[in-house]
Amino acid sequence: MAVERVGALENTGLVVGLDMLEMEPVAGAEILLANIHETESVERLRHLLNGSADVVLSDMAAPTTGHASTDHLRTVALCELALDFALLVLAPGGTFVAKVFKGGAEGGLLGELKRNFTSVRHAKPEASRAESAETYVVAMGYKGHLPDPEAD
Ligand SMILES: C[S@@+](CC[C@H](N)C(=O)[O-])C[C@H]1O[C@@H](n2cnc3c(N)ncnc32)[C@H](O)[C@@H]1O
Incomplete structure (x- = not known):
């Protein structure tokens, strides 16, 4: 714990x-x-x-609706909010771990993780049932606040 x-x-x-x-x-x-x-x-x-925090952990999951793609999108949204929080509070070198479903972190979320952390991988803990679609994304080595690409 x-x-x-x-x-x-x-x-x-x-x-x-x-x-x-x-x-x-x-x-x-x-x-x-x-x-x-x-x-x-x-x-x-x-x-x-x-x-600042050394680690931000999220196992948030949206209540399921029975509609797989809606549930997936809602859980990705929670993961993105957890990541926004992590990017605000993590100390450089810090770690972000979050629950994701299906094929794991995808698309924009994965890109954001790779931009901000030196290592990004997926892990399924022993406590997670094999038949469950849940897995965790583990991002280590927070690079610190990146310059805003939109700024001059
Ligand atoms: C898999 S459970 C984990 C519960 C708890 N961490 C535990 O181990 O017992 C997912 C949790 O995400 C929470 N959750 C879902 N949406 C949330 C939101 N928008 N803000 C805060 N918590 C949320 C749910 O209330 C639920 O307790």
Whole structure:
């Protein structure tokens, strides 16, 4: 668990998170009841973090509708929001891990990851059922804030 890895209970590290649904408390972690689609939620999470992060983890998944491509698009949207947050708060060298479905991170998302991290791969943890379409994208070595290509 993240709280054990960073020593959150010993105050050697900090774990903050959010979920839009009420969840069981996690000792050592501060979890907001908030929707990542709302700018205010992101600001509240940044405020809790109060600095930069070494790792941003997301296992957010949209409630399923039964319509595969809708579910896929919604989960990609959550992954993109998690990545936006990661690009705001990660320290250079930091890591971003997020749940993705189907063939993994694709298209624009994959390009954005490759632009911002030195290594991008997919991983399926043992805890994930083999028949499940879920997998995780693991991006390591955050390059830091890149110059805006639109800027002069
Ligand atoms: C696979 S569950 C993981 C739950 C939890 N991390 C756990 O391990 O028990 C996916 C979670 O994503 C959350 N989620 C979906 N859309 C969200 C959103 N827009 N903002 C915040 N959380 C969201 C759901 O509420 C759900 O709890």
